[in-house]
Amino acid sequence: MPNIVFVHPDGAREELEIAEGTSVMQGATAQGIDGIVAECGGNCMCATCHVYIEPSQLALLPAMSEEEDALLDGTASERRPNSRLSCQIAVTPAMGGLVVNLPERQV
Amino acid sequence: MSIAHTMPGSSAPVSDADPFSIEFFEDPHRIHDELREAGPVVWLIRYGVHAVARYAEVHAVLNDWRTFCSSRGVGMDDYATGKPWRPRSLVLETDPPEHDRARAVLNKVLSPAAMKRLREGFAAAAERTVDELLERGSFDAIPDLAEAYPLSVFPDALGMPQGGREHVLPYAAVVFNSFGPDNELRREALADAAPHMAWVAESCQRGSLAPGGFGAGIHAATDTGEITPDEAPLLVRSLFSAGVDTTVNGIGAAVYCLARFPDQWRKLRADPSLARAAFEEAVRFESPVQTFFRTTTRPVEIGGVEVGEGEKVLMFLGAANRDPRRWERPDEYDIARRTSGHVGFGNGVHMCVGQLLARLEGEVLLGAMARKMGAIEISGPVRRRYNNTLRGLASLPVAVQPANA
Ligand code: HEM
Ligand code: FES
Numbered sequence: 001m002p003n004i005v006f007v008h009p010d011g012a013r014e015e016l017e018i019a020e021g022t023s024v025m026q027g028a029t030a031q032g033i034d035g036i037v038a039e040c041g042g043n044c045m046c047a048t049c050h051v052y053i054e055p056s057q058l059a060l061l062p063a064m065s066e067e068e069d070a071l072l073d074g075t076a077s078e079r080r081p082n083s084r085l086s087c088q089i090a091v092t093p094a095m096g097g098l099v100v101n102l103p104e105r106q107v
Numbered sequence: 108m109s110i111a112h113t114m115p116g117s118s119a120p121v122s123d124a125d126p127f128s129i130e131f132f133e134d135p136h137r138i139h140d141e142l143r144e145a146g147p148v149v150w151l152i153r154y155g156v157h158a159v160a161r162y163a164e165v166h167a168v169l170n171d172w173r174t175f176c177s178s179r180g181v182g183m184d185d186y187a188t189g190k191p192w193r194p195r196s197l198v199l200e201t202d203p204p205e206h207d208r209a210r211a212v213l214n215k216v217l218s219p220a221a222m223k224r225l226r227e228g229f230a231a232a233a234e235r236t237v238d239e240l241l242e243r244g245s246f247d248a249i250p251d252l253a254e255a256y257p258l259s260v261f262p263d264a265l266g267m268p269q270g271g272r273e274h275v276l277p278y279a280a281v282v283f284n285s286f287g288p289d290n291e292l293r294r295e296a297l298a299d300a301a302p303h304m305a306w307v308a309e310s311c312q313r314g315s316l317a318p319g320g321f322g323a324g325i326h327a328a329t330d331t332g333e334i335t336p337d338e339a340p341l342l343v344r345s346l347f348s349a350g351v352d353t354t355v356n357g358i359g360a361a362v363y364c365l366a367r368f369p370d371q372w373r374k375l376r377a378d379p380s381l382a383r384a385a386f387e388e389a390v391r392f393e394s395p396v397q398t399f400f401r402t403t404t405r406p407v408e409i410g411g412v413e414v415g416e417g418e419k420v421l422m423f424l425g426a427a428n429r430d431p432r433r434w435e436r437p438d439e440y441d442i443a444r445r446t447s448g449h450v451g452f453g454n455g456v457h458m459c460v461g462q463l464l465a466r467l468e469g470e471v472l473l474g475a476m477a478r479k480m481g482a483i484e485i486s487g488p489v490r491r492r493y494n495n496t497l498r499g500l501a502s503l504p505v506a507v508q509p510a511n512a
Contacts, residue, residue: 029445029447032445037447038447038448039387039447039462039466040452040458040462041447041448041449041454041458042447042448043454043455043458045214045458045460045462045463046219046462046463047219067214070214070215070218071218071219073218073219073220074218074219074220074221074222074223075219107383107470
């Protein structure tokens with residue numbers, strides 16, 4: 001299973017194994033990572049699973065849908081060019097070592 | 108009735124429970140438990156429909172619109188065999204791709220960015236409501252709080268005409284009763300519906316809606332061709348139907364929970380930033396929207412049981428939200444719980460489009476209560492309100508202390 005690295009706003013790092021096909025959001029919430037709320041349960045409707053992806057790794061991710069793009073305009077922490085919704089990132093083998101930075105706030 | 112209904116040939120466990128009866132409304136939990144334990148799908152013999160009460164099956168049905176469609180109605184009536192009692196909803200009672208076009212318009216009007224703009228005003232109104240109630244000390248938390256607060260913010264946010272707003276709650280009661288069987292509740296609701304329906308129909312017209320509100324935003328989508336001018340009023344109607352009574356029962360559920368679980372109320376007062384989580388957990392715990400139906404578009408197997416094409420399947424959202432297979436200590440109200448994944452707002456393509464607005468209302472109201480109020484005590488008989496879909500109270504008399512008392 002690919003390893004995903006979560007970096008908290010205070011710099012603390014946690015590494016998790018997440019099964020291929022599972023979303024980064026599901027993997028993180030199922031294993032108790034704080035900082036991802038996921039109020040809509042992964043339906044791309046809430047923007048409380050917001051993360052910042054390590055810029056050099058953005059190309060590993062699936063393309064962004066129109067819905068995700070629109071939701072990112074309403075995130076609680078500022079939207080940046082490397083902002084994504086973690087429920088929309090299904091883990092692939094190529095994502096081993098992906099670095100996911102958690103925002104200050106989700107709501 | 109189709110043959111499938113009279114001779115189901117269903118191998119599912121049979122239950123004679125009536126989930127639309129007073130007895131059930133008073134205490135759904137025991138019967139929920141029986142239905143969950145009977146099997147992954149059960150046959151409700153009184154109504155000739157299959158039902159799912161476990162989390163896994165409810166979640167699966169909600170997420171498979173191709174097999175379990177909404178376009179034949181999300182109540183017990185099958186629109187393929189009978190005429191809907193009102194023109195079909197453009198979102199609730201449609202399937203993709205038709206659904207998605209109308210839904211996109213609502214998504215925009217009720218987006219996280221739109222919520223940010225509303226937050227300050229909603230929070231100020233919450234402070235006012237709580238201050239007023241504290242001055243009174245004793246009040247009925249259903250009309251004076253759970254109804255009063257949403258009514259003080261939502262109609263204006265939508266841009267409803269000032270006159271006639273007393274129709275809002277009765278109209279919603281009709282809509283949510285209509286999803287049930289042809290029982291007394293539904294018959295009485297429909298018999299008295301005409302004046303409410305007339306007011307709502309008139310209020311959904313472009314000229315009736317105040318500029319800057321959700322309603323005007325929906326009509327503006329006709330200018331860009333996203334929806335037609337005929338469709339706009341119907342889409343506005345969805346917010347009249349689903350925008351108030353749902354949050355009334357959500358807020359009522361939260362206040363009832365906090366009054367019954369004083370340790371959770373203390374925890375919330377100690378850290379008012381838990382207000383949003385406290386609201387969400389109340390939506391899981393009480394599931395203000397209890398049930399919706401789907402209709403099968405093909406023969407399908409659920410948990411080893413063959414279900415034919417064109418059959419209604421009832422989803423018990425409230426039972427799924429307390430399924431011990433999915434939740435630890437399901438019958439405890441715990442504001443620190445990870446609630447992500449609960450189905451109180453549904454799931455899949457039809458998942459509640461107003462969920463962000465509902466959470467905003469719940470968060471700012473419970474937050475203001477947590478900062479300003481001390482002990483809450485239930486001070487009189489608690490009475491339930493009966494509705495075929497909505498779960499909530501008619502009366503919750505309480506006495507509250509100020510925080511510093
Ligand atoms: C605590 C409050 C609320 C609860 C528990 C709730 C519950 C639900 C549920 C369970 C569904 C799914 C229906 C289905 O799958 O067939 C739904 C859909 C919907 N809700 Fe809510 N709701 C709430 C508040 C609101 C508010 C405030 C609005 C409007 C501003 C709203 C508007 C809608 C609409 C239009 C749909 C249909 C969406 C679609 O079919 O795509 N709801 N709601
Ligand atoms: S979990 Fe709601 S948008 Fe990702």
